[in-house]
Amino acid sequence: MPTTVNAYAAPSESEDLIATTIERRDVGPDDVLIDIKFAGICHSDIHTVRGDWGPQTYPLAPGHEIAGIVTEVGSNVTKHSVGDRVGVGCMVNSCGECKNCEAGEEQYCLKGNTGTYGAKDRDGSITQGGYSTHIVVTEDFVIRIPEGIDLDVAAPLLCAGITTFSPLKRWGAGPGKKVAIVGLGGLGHMAVKLAAAMGAEVTVLSQSLKKQEDGLRLGAKHYYATSDENTFSDLAGSFDLIINTVSATLPISDYLGLLALDGALVNVGAPAEPLPVNAFALIGGRRSFAGSLIGGIRETQEMLDFCAEHHLGAEVEVISADKINEAYERVLASDVRYRFVIDTSTLN
16 A cells, blocks of 8 residues: 655645645565655756646655655665665656666656656656655665765755766866856856866856855855856856856857857756857857756766765755745745755654
8 A cells, every 4th residue: 555654745836835745655676665854955846846847737746856764675676775875866767778778877768767756657646756754766766875975965966966967077077177157056056066076177157246255165266247247258268168057048159158169068957948049159169058967877876976085065954844935935036055955854
């Protein structure tokens, strides 16, 4: 029989989230039951429950930055044991058979990966996320959290960490490379920490200088305000790689002008509106405009191990569940440094 657990969920796209209960499936042979300790609040949660990215099935409990402890495993499970510290990120399943899944890139599953919430699960039900006390996930999508990272600061790594680690690694951030991070929010602050730990020279490009002290503390060497019209002329042709973490419409062609020859601008922010690009901004410097979506399970484990090695975690503000709606408004007002994390014990 499915298990009823406490949760916070959105009743509709226009209503506040409320305390409620949701059903979790029985632990099958390949499943892991996780006692959730902390769940991060991602801007994607807000976009999704408010219908910004398309219609949803309600009630919907969001949350794809999950950290907790294994409390039960199925008979076939070999990767995890009761008592293990584990995490779950943005997906809980994929076909496992297409060429992308076989390459460890489950996020690009050709049949579509199964999102941690708001997706059709293998039994036809709609997945429910981490704003809850427990979750059941197939073992292949459960990731080990190494000792040396506390669970509260680890939770946001399951989205914000991997979303920025993956393109930094793929586009070669490291010693001798100049990397710019656009935006210093939940994603951006992790991008700065990771790029600096990889050995790159990091610059933050933010709308204003109000977070400059934070940016430099987190590992940036330089910090510029994009509201200053001189920034784009002064920094023209400067960067090997730019990671854009902002989920808003930006003048992309202006940012492309900041790239050196063969430089790349990689979008990880996901605005609802199209981003127009002037072709000459690409042609003029053999520049690339690319995108990147989270990371595969193997790479997510690599990211967590890297963070443990370099003593990296997210900068978090831990809240009780009854503060979730207030936290949403503060995220929208950019009033968080830098990730809200729900203490799920407050759901009991």
